[in-house]
Amino acid sequence: MKKQYLIWDLPLRLFHWGFATTLLLLWLTAELGTDYIDWHIKLGYIILVLTSFRIFWGVVGPKHARFSQFMPSPSAVINYLKSHKSVDAKVYAGHNPIGSIMVLLMLLLVLLQASSGLFVDDEVFSSGPYFNAAGASVDKIMRIIHLNTFDFILAAIALHITAIIFYKKVKKQNLAKAMLTGKKDAEKLSAEDEISGSRLGLALIVLALCVGFVYWLVVINPPPMEEFFY
Template sequence: MQNDRKQLAVWDVFIRLFHWCLLAAVIISFYTTKTNGAPFLFPIEVHAQAGYIIIGLLVFRVLWGVSGSAYARFSTFIYGPKDTAIYAKALLKRRAPHYASHNPLGGWMVVLLLLSLSFQAASGLFLSDDIFFQGPLYGLLGRDVSSGLASLHALNSDVLLILIGMHLVGIIVHALQGEHLVPAMVTGIKRFTSEPIDIKPAHRTKHRLFALGAFLVAVGVCGWLWFYPY
């Protein structure tokens, strides 16, 4: 029953802002390459700027994943092969336990998404369309390497779409099982029908100072790329 559901503050405000800002930047990035880019006058430039923002966001996420709040840390939700296999087997039998943070499969999906996004954004720095855009690092590794990265950049965009699709399927599966992840990423509160097995201590206010430092580093990286003298 609804009254029996347990509530737990899981996602801090920094994780939530990261998530929704990243989603917006990824949507803009795909929109400017998969469509005609209207109403943008130079869609490729907007595409590149979205990539710079993604790099800044990823820098923040890595720093926050190392020393951020409990449920934001990679050490909280990255599990070994054995634990992941046990969870997958339990999930197939509809007996999977609840996790406050990401479950083992969800944790690895986060890692794959971050790695794919990192490669996509970083490889774009070495590319050029020879007309409107030249990445800040174009030519650093030579034209042959840049050409190879361009092919991988296009290929990885399809891989990224597949990963995003899998992520959405996971959200739907959790919703069907009564765990609504989208509202949790808005409010930061997760609701459970049973006690999650990975409860961590409450967030500490000292993390806010570290979050500010991580934010400034991320802004510095993004700003350098955005205003790089081509």
């Protein structure tokens, strides 16, 4: 049996699969229409919690989760694209430069999508907590963003899945399995690449802070809704 190193911590793996599942459910509830709008809104709050958690975990989590470890430079991206087909190409324990761009892009797109949803209504029964808070012109812009950004998210997901298939078939690296088990084969890695643990206690504290932040954002902070009587 091949020796393996622990690369992806458990909180990061739980985030990854929870993030993917929540995006799928958000798409499904949007497609099903207004009967599922309340679920769609609640899932939007969940994706805000998850995205907030990933941003904080990118600062305080184990090394391969940290943005400082995989923030790509233009030269790193160019060198990776030039050498990735070579048998001697560098093997990254964490995210490679292209994967790093995908992580950052996905977080940015989802944060934009979820934030814009706070200003949108369904023109029937439900509305985001900040609808009408900044004026009709802001609501209009946010609605346009919310209705169109998910197309870019779907494109990013398609690229991500294509990359997973490419790495599995061509480079013989099972990225999906690594994100399930947290481990990668040690053949082209070193003991220094392995993380010592998942920091579960810290992850629970960060998650609690993120839940508290989103609760404040969508329940406590929004201005009171205007009531209309007919």
